Amino acid sequence: MVIDLSELLSLKDKVKTVEIPLEMENFSTKLGSYKVTDKKPMVFKFTGLGNKKVNMEAEFSVTLLMPCDRCLEDVKQEISVSTSKEINLGDTDVTQRDVLDEMTYLEGMSFDAEKFAYGEILMNLPMKILCSEDCKGICNRCGTNLNHGDCGCDTTEIDPRMAKAMEVFKSFKEV
Ligand SMILES: [Zn+2]
Ligand SMILES: [Zn+2]
Structure with a gap:
């Protein structure tokens, strides 16, 4: 789902809060595809900072079924994301934006919540998955x-x- 940020472009201190569901049913990476068993809606709070800058606060969580590193049985892994970033809507240099991976969720004034969520989950994936410490x-x-x-x-x-x-x-x- 895409959120239009244009109304925040020039309005300093204008706040826009959006709650939208996460659409993904599976989370796929080069390493595998993991089923999403539970998810909480994404809550975004955008605050206009003036000068085409917007501060974004985001919160959501998702539970993935991932195989245990030792026994390969599926384990539920909850990934909670709570982050804030400053977005510069005045940055129209698209080529520059494409280089910066994290900016691909932003196209013009459109903020792609699903793409953003994908990137955040990817960064927060656990390095080690064990069904129990003594597996x-x-x-x-x-x-x-x-x-x-x-x-x-x-x-x-x-x-x-x-x-x-x-x-x-x-x-x-x-x-
Ligand atoms: Zn045996
Ligand atoms: Zn195990």
């Missing part, structure tokens, strides 16, 4: 989720041809 992960041999019980595999003795591959596998999984 046991999955068995290197059979793939059983060890949180659900022991699979009975003998993990002490590893085929030397597999050992190398296992190390690589581990370095990816045991973050």
Whole structure:
């Protein structure tokens, strides 16, 4: 959804508060697509600062289903965003704006709330996702989720041809 900011262009101290729903059902990045299981409407407060400048305060939260780094089970991750920024509507240099990634949500006087939300969620994605601090992960041999019980595999003795591959596998999984 796009919010027209033109009325704030020259009016100092004019305040515009907008509450709009977040539209996304999935959050997709290069790394994967995560289902949105819960979301709170975005609340924006724009304040005209005069001189074509607008201060924006934004607040929203979204819950994504993301796989645990160790056992790959889906974990609910709530991402809360609370931020404020100064937007310069007088900056009509579009090429410059395109370079600055964070400014692509602004086109002329139109503020694209959904694009803005996408960028904020991306910046706030957790680096590490664990279903619990003591997640046991999955068995290197059979793939059983060890949180659900022991699979009975003998993990002490590893085929030397597999050992190398296992190390690589581990370095990816045991973050
Ligand atoms: Zn886990
Ligand atoms: Zn096993």
